[in-house]
Amino acid sequence: MAAAEVARQGEGCRTVPLSGHVGFDSLPDQLVNKSVNHGFCFNILCVGETGLGKSTLMDTLFNTKFEGDPASHSQPGVQLKSNTYDLQESNVNLKLTIVSTVGFGDQINKEDSYKPIVEFIDAQFEAYLQEELKIRRVLHNYHDTRIHACLYFIAPTGHSLKSLDLVTMKKLDSKVNIIPIIAKSDAISKSELTKFKIKITSELVSNGVQIYQFPTDDESVAEINGTMNAHLPFAVIGSTEELKIGNKMMKARQYPWGTVQVENEAHCDFVKLREMLIRVNMEDLREQTHTRHYELYRRCKLEEMGFKDTDPDSKPFSLQETYEAKRNEFLGELQKKEEAMRQMFVQRVKEKEAELKEAEKELHEKFDRLKKLHQDEKKKLEDKKKSLDDEVNAFKQRKTAAELLQSQAQQAGGSQTLKRDKERKK
Amino acid sequence: MEPEEHSMEPPATPEEEMPLTAAPGPAGCQLFGYVGIEAVLDQMKVKTMKMGFEFNIMVVGQSGLGKSTMVNTLFKSKVSRKASQPGQEERIPKTVQLQSVTHVIEEKGVKMKLTVTDTPGFGDQINNENCWDPIIKYINEQYERYLREEILITRKRKIPDTRVHGCVYFVMVVPPWGGGHGGHAGVMVVLGRLRPLDLEFMRRLSKIVNVVPVIAKADTLTLEERAEFKQRIQEDLKTHAISVYPQEDFDQDPDDRALNDRIREKIPFAVVGADQEHQVNGKRVLGRKTKWGIIEVENPAHCEFPLLQDLLIRSHLQDLKDITHNVHYESYRVRRLNESNRPELSSPNGLPGKGEGGSDL
Numbered sequence: 157m158a159a160a161e162v163a164r165q166g167e168g169c170r171t172v173p174l175s176g177h178v179g180f181d182s183l184p185d186q187l188v189n190k191s192v193n194h195g196f197c198f199n200i201l202c203v204g205e206t207g208l209g210k211s212t213l214m215d216t217l218f219n220t221k222f223e224g225d226p227a228s229h230s231q232p233g234v235q236l237k238s239n240t241y242d243l244q245e246s247n248v249n250l251k252l253t254i255v256s257t258v259g260f261g262d263q264i265n266k267e268d269s270y271k272p273i274v275e276f277i278d279a280q281f282e283a284y285l286q287e288e289l290k291i292r293r294v295l296h297n298y299h300d301t302r303i304h305a306c307l308y309f310i311a312p313t314g315h316s317l318k319s320l321d322l323v324t325m326k327k328l329d330s331k332v333n334i335i336p337i338i339a340k341s342d343a344i345s346k347s348e349l350t351k352f353k354i355k356i357t358s359e360l361v362s363n364g365v366q367i368y369q370f371p372t373d374d375e376s377v378a379e380i381n382g383t384m385n386a387h388l389p390f391a392v393i394g395s396t397e398e399l400k401i402g403n404k405m406m407k408a409r410q411y412p413w414g415t416v417q418v419e420n421e422a423h424c425d426f427v428k429l430r431e432m433l434i435r436v437n438m439e440d441l442r443e444q445t446h447t448r449h450y451e452l453y454r455r456c457k458l459e460e461m462g463f464k465d466t467d468p469d470s471k472p473f474s475l476q477e478t479y480e481a482k483r484n485e486f487l488g489e490l491q492k493k494e495e496a497m498r499q500m501f502v503q504r505v506k507e508k509e510a511e512l513k514e515a516e517k518e519l520h521e522k523f524d525r526l527k528k529l530h531q532d533e534k535k536k537l538e539d540k541k542k543s544l545d546d547e548v549n550a551f552k553q554r555k556t557a558a559e560l561l562q563s564q565a566q567q568a569g570g571s572q573t574l575k576r577d578k579e580r581k582k
Numbered sequence: 583m584e585p586e587e588h589s590m591e592p593p594a595t596p597e598e599e600m601p602l603t604a605a606p607g608p609a610g611c612q613l614f615g616y617v618g619i620e621a622v623l624d625q626m627k628v629k630t631m632k633m634g635f636e637f638n639i640m641v642v643g644q645s646g647l648g649k650s651t652m653v654n655t656l657f658k659s660k661v662s663r664k665a666s667q668p669g670q671e672e673r674i675p676k677t678v679q680l681q682s683v684t685h686v687i688e689e690k691g692v693k694m695k696l697t698v699t700d701t702p703g704f705g706d707q708i709n710n711e712n713c714w715d716p717i718i719k720y721i722n723e724q725y726e727r728y729l730r731e732e733i734l735i736t737r738k739r740k741i742p743d744t745r746v747h748g749c750v751y752f753v754m755v756v757p758p759w760g761g762g763h764g765g766h767a768g769v770m771v772v773l774g775r776l777r778p779l780d781l782e783f784m785r786r787l788s789k790i791v792n793v794v795p796v797i798a799k800a801d802t803l804t805l806e807e808r809a810e811f812k813q814r815i816q817e818d819l820k821t822h823a824i825s826v827y828p829q830e831d832f833d834q835d836p837d838d839r840a841l842n843d844r845i846r847e848k849i850p851f852a853v854v855g856a857d858q859e860h861q862v863n864g865k866r867v868l869g870r871k872t873k874w875g876i877i878e879v880e881n882p883a884h885c886e887f888p889l890l891q892d893l894l895i896r897s898h899l900q901d902l903k904d905i906t907h908n909v910h911y912e913s914y915r916v917r918r919l920n921e922s923n924r925p926e927l928s929s930p931n932g933l934p935g936k937g938e939g940g941s942d943l
Contacts, residue, residue, distance in 0.1 A: 186901070
C-alpha cells in the first residue's frame with residue numbers, strides 16, 4: 157500500500173526573488189473586498205453616570221440621531237440598554253451596537269454597580285465562546301456582540317476620580333479596552349483641565365488601571381497615536397445642534413458668554429476622540445478585543461471547567477478526552493441519581509401497598525364479624541319463631557281438646573235437658 | 583449646511599430594561615455627514631500586510647505532466663520541489679510521496695509564505711489502487727494540526743496555517759488515436775473522457791479540498807480538440823457529481839455567481855508551462871520553443887495559463903482560503919468531533935481516533 161512520507165523542506169523559509177509580476181499584491185484588496193461584502197461590526201459600551209451626555213456624544217460622534225429618551229435618576233439598579241444600528245458610508249456597511257448604562261451612580265449603595273456591566277461583557281464573550289465550541293458552528297456569519305471599546309465618562313468635577321470610577325474601571329480593565337473621557341468638559345476651564353487630566357492619569361497609574369493605549373508599533377500611525385496617548389483622557393463635548401458661526405453651520409453649544417464649537421480642537425478634544433476611535437484605530441480595537449480580552453476570558457473559563465493543555469508527551473486530543481471524561485462522569489452521576497429516585501419510588505410504593513393491605517384485612521375482619529352477628533340474630537329469631545309456633549300449636553291442640561270437651565259436654569247436657577224435659581212432662 | 587431631514591427607517595423599538603438585553607433587529611440610520619467609518623478598510627489593509635499571508639498549494643498528477651514547471655511559471659520563481667533540489671536524479675518513487683517546499687515571496691510590500699506540496703509517484707504505478715490515500719491523509723493531517731492548535735487553552739495569536747488551500751489536478755491529454763473508435767477521415771476524432779483514476783481521485787478529493795483541474799501539456803491539442811475535450815470533462819464531472827472549484831454552492835451573491843459561471847464554463851483550463859524566455863516581436867516572453875513556432879504561455883490566444891493565474895492568484899486566492907477555512911475545515915472538524923463523541927458508532931474503516939486520515943470518505 158502507499159505510504160506517505162512528507163519531506164518538509166525549506167523550514168528556514170528562504171526568500172525567493174520573483175522574475176516577473178505575479179499578481180498577489182492584490183491580496184490585501186481581495187481580503188478587504190471580502191470583508192466589505194461581509195460587513196463590519198463595532199460595539200461600543202458607554203459607562204457613566206446619568207446625565208453626563210452619553211447619548212448626545214454618540215449622536216455627535218456618528219453624525220446621526222440615534223433614538224432613545226433620556227433616563228431618569230430613579231432607577232433601582234444599574235441596567236444596560238443596547239441598540240444596534242446599520243450605518244452605511246460609501247461602500248462600508250457597519251453594524252454598530254451601542255450599549256449604555258442606565259442608572260449608573262444613582263443609587264445610594266453603589267457597591268454592586270459594576271456587577272451588571274461585568275456580567276454583560278462576560279455574557280457576550282460567553283456567547284461567542286459557546287458558538288466557537290459548538291460542533292456545527294457558523295463563525296463567519298456570527299454577529300459579533302463582544303464589546304470592542306468602552307468609553308468611560310468621567311464627571312467634570314475638576315478634582316479627581318470618584319471612588320466609584322476607580323473601582324469600576326479596575327474591574328473592567330482586563331475585560332475590555334477602556335478609553336476614559338471627561339464628559340461635559342465645557343464646565344472646566346483650561347487650566348483646571350490640565351490639572352484634572354494629570355490627576356486622573358496619576359490616579360489611574362497608581363491604582364494599576366490599564367487603560368487602552370493606542371498602538372505605536374506601526375510606523376504609519378505610531379506618531380499620531382503616541383501624541384494622542386499623551387492627551388488621554390479626552391475632554392469632550394457633545395452637541396447635535398448646529399449653529400451658524402461665521403458663514404458655516406457647525407455643531408456647537410451656545411452660552412450667553414460665547415459659543416463652544418465641538419469640532420474646534422482648541423475648544424475640546426472631540427476631534428481627537430473621533431480620529432482615534434474611528435478613523436485610526438477601529439480595527440486595532442477589534443483585534444485587541446479578540447486576541448487579548450477574549451482569549452483571556454476563554455482561557456479562564458476553560459480552566460475553570462477543568463480542561464488543561466497536555467504535557468508534551470501525553471494523550472493528543474486532551475480537550476476532547478477531558479470533555480468525554482466529564483461527560484461520562486456527568487452521565488454516571490445522572491444515572492446514580494436516577495437510580496436513587498427509582499429506589500425511593502419503589503420504597504414508597506411498597507409502603508403504600510402494605511398500608512392498603514392492612515386496611516383491606518381490617519375491612520375483611522369487620523365484615524366477618526358483622527356477618528357472624530347477623531347470623532346469630534337470625535338464629536335467635538328463628539328459635540323464637542319456633543317456640544312461638546310450638547306455643548301456637550299447643551294452644552290449638554288445647555283449643556280443639558277444649559272444644560271437644562265442650563261439645564261432649566253440650567251433648568251430654570243436651571241429652572240431660574231432654575231427659576229433664578221428659579220428666580217434666582210426666 | 584442645512585441640517586438634513588430625519589429620514590430614518592422604522593427604528594428598532596427600545597427593549598424593556600433588563601440587565602442583559604440583546605438588541606432586536608438593527609435600525610438603519612442616516613448619517614448626516616462624514617464620519618470616517620471607511621477608514622477601517624485602510625486600517626485593515628495595513629494590518630494584513632504587516633501580518634503577511636500564507637498560501638498552500640498542492641499539485642497532483644502523473645510524472646512528466648509538467649507540474650513543477652507549471653508552479654514555477656505561476657509564481658514566476660523557482661518555488662517547486664525540483665528547483666530546490668538541483669541536480670538530483672529524477673527517479674519515479676515506488677510509492678506516492680508528498681514533498682512540501684516553503685518559500686517566502688514578496689511583491690509590492692505584500693509578503694506571502696507559499697508552500698508547494700508535490701506528489702511524485704501519483705498514478706505512476708501499474709496498480710494505482712488507493713494511491714490517493716497518502717494525499718487524503720496528508721490533507722487531513724493538516725486539518726488536524728490546525729484543529730489541535732485551535733483547541734488549546736492558551737492559543738497562539740496567529741495559528742500557523744498549513745492547510746491545503748487549493749489542489750491543482752493535472753489531467754493527462756488522452757491521445758486521440760486510442761480507444762478503438764475508428765476515426766473517419768475528415769471528421770473530428772473523439773477524444774477519450776476522464777480516466778477512472780482521474781474520476782476517483784477528484785471525486786474523493788473535491789469533498790475535502792478545493793480541486794482545480796487543468797489540462798496539462800495542452801500544446802498537443804488544437805483549439806477544436808481542446809473545446810471538445812473540455813466539454814467531455816465537464817460532462818463527466820457533472821455525471822459523477824464532482825464539484826470542483828469554484829463550487830456552485832458557495833456563490834454568495836449574483837455578481838459572484840455571474841463571475842464564477844464564466845469561470846466554470848472554461849474549466850478545466852488548458853495550460854502550458856514554460857520557464858524559459860524567448861524573443862517574440864522584440865519582447866521577451868515566457869514560452870516553449872518548437873520547430874513550428876513559439877507557444878507563448880502568457881498569450882490568451884495560445885493557452886489558458888493567464889486565466890489560471892488570474893483565478894488562483896489575482897482574484898480568487900482569498901476565496902480559496904476562505905472556502906478552505908469556512909467549509910472544508912469546518913466539515914472536517916464536525917466529523918472529528920462527532921467521531922470522538924460516539925466512538926462506538928464509527929465504522930471500522932471510518933476515521934479512527936488518533937488523527938489518522940480516513941481512506942473512505
